Amino acid sequence: MIYGAIVSAHMLGEVDCIMRRQYLGSSDLHVSVVGLGTWAIGGDFWGETDDAQSMQAIQTALDSGINLIDTAPAYGAGHAETVVGKAIAGRRDEVVIATKCGVVRTKDGFERNLKPESVRQEVEDSLRRLQTDVIDLYQIHWPDVDTPLEDTLAALKDLQQQGKFRYLGVSNFGPELMEQVMREMDLVSLQPQYSLLQRDIEQETLPFCRRHNIGVLSYGSLAAGVLTGKFKERPAFAEGDQRYHFYPFFEEPLWSQAQELVGVLREIAESRGKPTAQAAINWVVQQDGITSALVGCKTPDQARQNAAAGTWTLTDEEWQIIDGAYRRIFSS
Numbered sequence: 001m002i003y004g005a006i007v008s009a010h011m012l013g014e015v016d017c018i019m020r021r022q023y024l025g026s027s028d029l030h031v032s033v034v035g036l037g038t039w040a041i042g043g044d045f046w047g048e049t050d051d052a053q054s055m056q057a058i059q060t061a062l063d064s065g066i067n068l069i070d071t072a073p074a075y076g077a078g079h080a081e082t083v084v085g086k087a088i089a090g091r092r093d094e095v096v097i098a099t100k101c102g103v104v105r106t107k108d109g110f111e112r113n114l115k116p117e118s119v120r121q122e123v124e125d126s127l128r129r130l131q132t133d134v135i136d137l138y139q140i141h142w143p144d145v146d147t148p149l150e151d152t153l154a155a156l157k158d159l160q161q162q163g164k165f166r167y168l169g170v171s172n173f174g175p176e177l178m179e180q181v182m183r184e185m186d187l188v189s190l191q192p193q194y195s196l197l198q199r200d201i202e203q204e205t206l207p208f209c210r211r212h213n214i215g216v217l218s219y220g221s222l223a224a225g226v227l228t229g230k231f232k233e234r235p236a237f238a239e240g241d242q243r244y245h246f247y248p249f250f251e252e253p254l255w256s257q258a259q260e261l262v263g264v265l266r267e268i269a270e271s272r273g274k275p276t277a278q279a280a281i282n283w284v285v286q287q288d289g290i291t292s293a294l295v296g297c298k299t300p301d302q303a304r305q306n307a308a309a310g311t312w313t314l315t316d317e318e319w320q321i322i323d324g325a326y327r328r329i330f331s332s
């Protein structure tokens with residue numbers, strides 16, 4: 001089936017060559033280096049979305065060689081999972097499904113909740129919404145300081161033994177918490193924020209993951225769209241849009257620094273006849289230790305464009321020029 005997806009993309013003439021894939025940590029999940037993120041298609045906090053278009057975007061991503069879809073119950077209070085479930089119906093065997101637990105929607109917003117009874121309920125809800133009987137990668141979304149981690153892990157171990165999910169991952173964890181997890185269970189992946197504009201994990205977390213063969217799925221790889229170069233001036237998002245709250249790149253001085261860096265990315269991308277977004281995605285994917293860049297998209301066009309990043313690479317020299325520009329711009 002996966003081969004079929006690649007062939008259909010070729011027949012459409014939409015990709016240069018075959019999408020690169022890598023194994024996720026110690027698992028047998030062979031995932032595309034570009035993964036599809038579904039926060040935006042949850043339908044809230046991220047501008048306008050349209051479910052029919054979101055489903056087309058997901059199907060286009062699969063047709064373009066993407067086989068990794070990341071979602072979470074927190075995205076639209078389950079809506080993103082429901083849309084993913086509908087979009088992949090009949091194509092389940094082409095997809096590595098990654099979803100999460102531990103961020104629960106409440107009347108007033110979100111709460112972190114890793115209590116065993118909540119996690120048990122969440123996994124059942126996710127399976128139902130995704131229309132599947134097993135989740136490939138189940139990730140703890142954020143730490144919950146009010147619940148002892150060992151209690152959560154005991155519940156997760158039980159759920160894994162029951163066959164509810166295949167592999168465990170975490171998100172937004174540092175080395176210390178990951179070590180705690182690894183004492184109890186096999187940990188195959190970390191999902192941290194990582195992009196050319198957010199490189200904190202390079203200090204300790206990424207080396208830790210490399211040492212322990214933990215796969216890394218970067219989120220915010222396009223810095224919420226800033227690294228596509230499409231915003232000519234600071235966008236005026238509607239009140240409540242999470243992009244302003246979650247990502248700091250729309251505020252000065254980061255905004256102007258980001259624009260300078262986008263100029264360098266654009267120049268390199270244009271010299272290769274590629275869109276700027278693809279150079280930004282490949283810079284992430286080509287960092288040692290990154291397995292896949294998760295990239296959010298709302299339209300089939302974005303899905304097709306972003307998937308195509310996985311079919312070519314920056315040269316070492318191009319990668320270094322971008323890295324050097326980052327160091328120059330952000331050291332001032």
Ligand SMILES: NC(=O)c1ccc[n+]([C@@H]2O[C@H](COP(=O)([O-])OP(=O)(O)OC[C@H]3O[C@@H](n4cnc5c(N)ncnc54)[C@H](OP(=O)(O)O)[C@@H]3O)[C@@H](O)[C@H]2O)c1
Nearest residue numbers: 037038039040171219220221222223224225294295296302
């Ligand atoms: N674990 C966590 O705590 C966590 C946190 C955040 C995200 N995530 C995951 O990581 C995924 C990726 O991160 P993200 O969605 O927050 O940010 P992102 O991938 O950096 O940005 C995605 C946004 O950029 C715009 N875009 C994408 N491709 C484009 C293209 N080719 N041309 C122009 N614009 C384009 C789209 O928004 P517009 O069209 O509206 O501009 C899209 O929604 C999420 O969807 C989610 O699955 C996880």
